[in-house]
Each structure stands twice: as C-alpha cells, then as structure tokens.
C-alpha cells in the first residue's frame with residue numbers, strides 16, 4: 365500500500381533529483397577550482413567514490429552531471445563512479461563484514477550490533493584536466 369502510493373506520487377521524485385543536482389553542483393565547483401589551480405582549460409574526466417549506502421541515486425547523479433556540465437569546461441567529460449561497498453564492524457565480536465542487506469547481522473557471530481564503517485562515501489576521487 366505505502367509503496368504503490370509513493371511510486372504514484374511524483375512529488376517524491378523531485379527532492380531526490382534536487383539532492384543529486386546540488387551534490388553535482390559542488391562536485392563541479394571543486395573540479396573547476398582544481399582545474400583553475402592547474403591552469404587547465406578543460407576537464408576531461410571526473411572520478412567519484414560513492415558508497416552503496418550513501419543514498420545517492422547514480423541515475424539522478426548522471427542526469428545532473430549532463431545538465432550542469434553542458435556548455436562548461438566540463439562538457440563532454442567522462443564521469444566515472446567507483447562504488448564503495450557497505451562494511452560494518454560487529455559490536456560483539458569486532459569482526460568486519462560486508463552486510464548482504466541493511467538488516468543482515470554479523471557474518472561471524474550473527475549479532476545485530478554492527479556499526480557502519482564504510483559505505484557512506486561521497487568523494488571526488490580524481491580528475492583529468494588539461
């Protein structure tokens with residue numbers, strides 16, 4: 365019931381897109397600043413590291429990139445996304461594991477007291493400019 369309601373209601377889509385737009389705005393701002401430091405005229409490639417549980421939609425991010433990079437020095441640049449898997453440390457036995465789903469317990473002892481130590485990344489990893 366809830367699920368079909370939220371899919372049918374287009375308003376829920378817009379804020380997400382806004383979110384990715386503002387993320388991409390700051391990525392491009394950082395890229396431009398870096399290109400200026402290098403006295404480069406063009407940005408050829410942008411590599412991002414994005415955690416699997418960062419809540420960022422890659423589709424929306426790619427869309428935002430195409431819209432925002434148009435007619436800028438990053439136009440036509442390649443956008444590469446390196447995905448970072450979620451990783452937890454168990455609060456019971458201290459094992460580090462990659463949960464199969466967000467509700468999965470520790471793979472060593474089954475405890476549900478894991479804390480996320482990796483997977484929320486959202487970073488500009490590298491850049492190619494000239």
Ligand SMILES: [Zn+2]
Nearest residue numbers: 454457470473
């Ligand atoms: Zn454990």
